[in-house]
Amino acid sequence: MDLAxxxxxxxxxxxxxxxxxxxxxxxxxxEMAAEEQPVTAEPWQRLVATGWLGIAIPQEYGGEGGSxxxxxxxxxxxxxxxxxxxxxxSCVLAASAILEGGTEEQKQEWLPALARGERILxxxxxxxxxxxxxxxxxxxxxxxx
Numbered sequence: 001m002d003l004a005x006x007x008x009x010x011x012x013x014x015x016x017x018x019x020x021x022x023x024x025x026x027x028x029x030x031e032m033a034a035e036e037q038p039v040t041a042e043p044w045q046r047l048v049a050t051g052w053l054g055i056a057i058p059q060e061y062g063g064e065g066g067s068x069x070x071x072x073x074x075x076x077x078x079x080x081x082x083x084x085x086x087x088x089x090s091c092v093l094a095a096s097a098i099l100e101g102g103t104e105e106q107k108q109e110w111l112p113a114l115a116r117g118e119r120i121l122x123x124x125x126x127x128x129x130x131x132x133x134x135x136x137x138x139x140x141x142x143x144x145x
Contacts, residue, residue: 005069009070012073012074013076016074023043024081024083033084043083043085047083047085047087053090054091054116055074055091056068056071057091057115061111062115064115075087075092086120089123090122093122094110095114095115097123098114098121
């Protein structure tokens with residue numbers, strides 16, 4: 001079994017690394033971390049503009065239709081930055097949950113919007129034996145869009 005990256009995956013890796021060097025230099029990332037504020041719309045929109053967020057979403061739902069290896073290459077490089085934002089949780093974890101367990105209507109509604117970065121969906125879980133979900137879960141709105 002050959003686990004080497006394909007030529008296209010190597011090109012993606014190089015492109016993402018270059019994007020991070022230009023759009024998210026170390027100084028910018030340190031400044032963002034020091035502010036301890038949620039990611040604002042501007043950095044999120046720079047990432048959305050690349051079109052990479054739909055890498056793990058099938059083309060029939062507005063994504064790139066890439067493999068999980070393609071997604072791994074992308075998100076490994078974004079994590080190297082580290083580029084902040086809900087890109088992995090929304091565009092891989094939540095998208096995978098919808099693909100595996102969603103109705104066709106839910107797939108049509110959510111997946112294209114996730115691929116375009118227009119909507120953000122972050123999965124949340126609790127242990128099934130816990131019945132105090134309302135007391136333990138909190139949500140906070142963030143202006144990514």
